[in-house]
Amino acid sequence: MGLRERKKEKTRLAILDAALDLFLEQGYDSTTVDQIAGSVEISPRTFFRYFTSKDDLVLWFHDHGEEIMQETLRTRPADEPPFTSMIHAVRAVAHDMEDSTPEDTARFLKLRRLMDENPRLVGLSVARGAATEQRLAVEIAARSGVDVTTDQRTHLIVAFAMSTLRVGFDCPQPDVPDMRIIVDRMEKTLELAQNAFRPGWDV
């Protein structure tokens, strides 16, 4: 990894951290891109070369999450019931977070606080989740050998799994969160979800 790459990654994180702190300090809407750029000493124009939009700052972890889910799906046996595979994918995301660096953990917790205060941002996150859902549905449909554009069952399966992910993570949590607590909660949610369905409903 060359100097260039490392430097880029560094500024990227610097922007992210500065933005999160500013958002929590003075609110999301009252923080301008100029301020964020100023506080990491780059031009506003450059900001948009690292993040396609101000909103995009808030979605940085989604890509990683989706990647993990896609990877997990690929390792699951093709004849496994699709919802089971999806549950494994969701669990993989949670456990990946457990192993994340202290910095990433801090970022995630800040982001959670931010979302608590700005419902609009939760909406953004959900919307992005829906896009992921589409792509996962394609994957699951391919495994089952059905046509993703017509098979509602596949979409339902993926949607239910993503709902579980969302409820586990995003659902209002009164207690001050720590990563351990969040993962535990996710485990509980997964268990609830698994017990909800009729055995063999998704085969």
Next chain:
Amino acid sequence: MGLRERKKEKTRLAILDAALDLFLEQGYDSTTVDQIAGSVEISPRTFFRYFTSKDDLVLWFHDHGEEIMQETLRTRPADEPPFTSMIHAVRAVAHDMEDSTPEDTARFLKLRRLMDENPRLVGLSVARGAATEQRLAVEIAARSGVDVTTDQRTHLIVAFAMSTLRVGFDCPQPDVPDMRIIVDRMEKTLELAQNAFRPGWDV
């Protein structure tokens, strides 16, 4: 209903219709608020007094849908299993659409075409759905007498139901849609969903 009110409703619809047509003609992003305002002969400033944002144009039917769901929930017996009540609420939305005026039907079908071409708008819709979900969860939690901030089961139940709604409506549909087809499809989706769960899972 005074002249004032009627006139307002009329311009509101005029704006909406003009916007939808312009969007379909030249694309959502390439259509400016100034153009929309111009084509109904109001000032751009006035546009924002009817719709809080350009995006808001695309969400006009959500309020009505949520209202119907809330109403339906209120008429369902309090001791009915919550998911069953939610399914009734979803069905009520579909059947309300069946009875809508030809104008509203036309608007809805235009909107669907628009969303097919602009994934970002689907995202908006989903985001708005998430907000609705929160409010419905409050309602369901109140009925069950649980605390909405801690009870994940309630959130799962509502999320699953909303997923069903979304899959039924938003899911890619190859065939040129007519209201009848859409409602039929929703019925099928509802049936699939209902068969997925273990009997009594939500009591």
Next chain:
DNA sequence: GTAATCTATGGCAGTCCATGACAGATGACA
């Protein structure tokens, strides 16, 4: 019917987000 009042509208100025074009700076590499 007229006057007083309330509200919808228009115009204007200004903020912020976002993007294209170009030129200068900086790391990559032979």
Next chain:
DNA sequence: TGTCATCTGTCATGGACTGCCATAGATTAC
């Protein structure tokens, strides 16, 4: 070191949205 690709800053522009104030229109009271 010199060439090349890429990153960055500057400038200009456009479009969404808001606050403010003046005016035209509708509503109500008399």
